Amino acid sequence: MAYARGKKLPLYITAAFLSLVFFNYLGLLNPLKYGLRLLFSPLFVEMNRLSVKIGDNYQFFSNRDEFFSAYALCQNNLSGKNIAEARLKILEEENYALKKQIDFRERAKTPLVMANVIGRNMGSAEKTIVINEGENAGIRVNQPVVVNGGILIGKIVKIEKDIAIARLINDNRSKIAATLFNRDRSLGVVEGGYGLSVRMSFIPRNENVAIGDQIITSGMEDGMPQGLVIGQVVAVENEAYQPFQQAVLSPAVDLSKLTIVGIMTGL
Amino acid sequence: MKKILAILKMSALIIFIFILHLLLLTLAPYPLKHINLLFLLMLWLVILRPGAETFWAAFFLGFLLELYTSAPFGLNIFALLVSLFAVSWFLNRLFTNHTVYIVFFSCFIGTALYRLTFIIWLVIVDFNRYNLNFSWPEIFWEMILEVGLTSLTTVLLYLVTSVFWRRLNPNYINEGRNRIFL
Numbered sequence: 001m002a003y004a005r006g007k008k009l010p011l012y013i014t015a016a017f018l019s020l021v022f023f024n025y026l027g028l029l030n031p032l033k034y035g036l037r038l039l040f041s042p043l044f045v046e047m048n049r050l051s052v053k054i055g056d057n058y059q060f061f062s063n064r065d066e067f068f069s070a071y072a073l074c075q076n077n078l079s080g081k082n083i084a085e086a087r088l089k090i091l092e093e094e095n096y097a098l099k100k101q102i103d104f105r106e107r108a109k110t111p112l113v114m115a116n117v118i119g120r121n122m123g124s125a126e127k128t129i130v131i132n133e134g135e136n137a138g139i140r141v142n143q144p145v146v147v148n149g150g151i152l153i154g155k156i157v158k159i160e161k162d163i164a165i166a167r168l169i170n171d172n173r174s175k176i177a178a179t180l181f182n183r184d185r186s187l188g189v190v191e192g193g194y195g196l197s198v199r200m201s202f203i204p205r206n207e208n209v210a211i212g213d214q215i216i217t218s219g220m221e222d223g224m225p226q227g228l229v230i231g232q233v234v235a236v237e238n239e240a241y242q243p244f245q246q247a248v249l250s251p252a253v254d255l256s257k258l259t260i261v262g263i264m265t266g267l
Numbered sequence: 268m269k270k271i272l273a274i275l276k277m278s279a280l281i282i283f284i285f286i287l288h289l290l291l292l293t294l295a296p297y298p299l300k301h302i303n304l305l306f307l308l309m310l311w312l313v314i315l316r317p318g319a320e321t322f323w324a325a326f327f328l329g330f331l332l333e334l335y336t337s338a339p340f341g342l343n344i345f346a347l348l349v350s351l352f353a354v355s356w357f358l359n360r361l362f363t364n365h366t367v368y369i370v371f372f373s374c375f376i377g378t379a380l381y382r383l384t385f386i387i388w389l390v391i392v393d394f395n396r397y398n399l400n401f402s403w404p405e406i407f408w409e410m411i412l413e414v415g416l417t418s419l420t421t422v423l424l425y426l427v428t429s430v431f432w433r434r435l436n437p438n439y440i441n442e443g444r445n446r447i448f449l
Contacts, residue, residue, distance in 0.1 A: 021341045051293040119335045128337045158337045165337040
């Protein structure tokens with residue numbers, strides 16, 4: 001069988017590749033890239049919605065016990081949430097009354113650019129999402145990406161005129177300065193575990209970390225506000241031979257079911 | 268006219284492979300989403316239509332991937348072409364028959380090379396930029412999943428198609444040889 005033997009083929013392809021990289025560097029490919037994205041984006045939005053819809057219909061349990069314990073945990077969480085909701089209402093009323101008394105002027109909110117998720121990572125090497133707003137909407141690299149008003153899901157890593165790419169918190173290369181809602185208000189770094197897990201590391205060993213503790217951003221990094229919810233602790237690893245302990249987190253939202261996100265611009 | 272038709276056909280094929288790859292990535296459950304359908308189909312093309320047009324198709328397919336990735340521009344094209352050229356070289360110089368083992372081995376080497384090229388380049392770029400620690404066990408676990416599942420899917424596809432496609436079935440060559448020499 002005659003396989004591609006042409007000696008000039010690699011040469012031509014290398015030349016084309018180098019020209020492409022060079023033209024991209026000069027920005028000459030932007031109209032072509034913009035046109036192609038315009039062509040594919042509606043399809044990607046629909047595909048993403050479909051995947052979220054399908055993903056909502058199944059969840060895997062390895063055995064019957066696991067299913068029942070997950071159900072019991074849901075019931076517990078629900079009753080806990082009802083109590084928390086009642087407390088929240090009381091606090092809301094108190095807050096309203098106090099604000100009125102001291103003539104509190106609400107701070108201007110951080111501008112939020114809303115965007116549709118039009119795609120996900122193109123390979124298994126990264127956990128990213130592609131959104132349909134970019135530099136034209138005021139989005140810049142390193143700005144936080146949130147859902148539901150205050151749950152952090154990632155940071156912008158790449159922008160173009162019409163799209164942006166956000167690295168999710170479960171990506172291997174994601175690092176976020178965070179703090180734990182425990183007695184010590186422990187500080188650490190939330191890192192992604194290649195899409196398989198999210199961990200908070202560099203927590204001093206003498207500080208108490210409990211399952212269920214909430215984790216928020218500490219605000220100790222450039223462009224990241226304090227208080228964005230990241231998730232809660234589901235396991236703690238405190239080994240005697242290691243200088244720090246680490247906590248495994250469950251993100252506050254399902255990172256595989258994102259359709260609309262907000263980007264905190266103007267930070 | 269014939270050339271224009273061929274270009275149109277190849278463009279349609281590139282878009283079809285791209286959309287199919289995205290469909291699998293978006294809709295397939297874990298661990299099936301680790302199958303690198305794009306590489307699998309390109310390898311298939313290298314086996315069936317080992318001409319220059321296949322490599323140009325890979326070039327344009329890589330460009331489409333570049334539109335939606337956070338990796339540095341050019342990395343997808345580079346990794347795809349390097350691995351396909353390597354597979355083509357292997358098929359041309361070393362593994363010159365089409366047994367199922369050869370198809371498995373070609374896919375295994377090709378996918379591993381594709382992913383390794385990608386990871387090595389990312390490590391070089393990121394190490395210079397951020398000096399980050401990579402979580403190697405998880406990276407290699409994902410790579411093993413991708414390489415293993417893609418190779419197994421290729422073999423399955425090969426076994427199914429070789430029943431219907433004479434060109435892929437080396438038994439016909441043996442039959443022909445026996446008829447001539449024995």
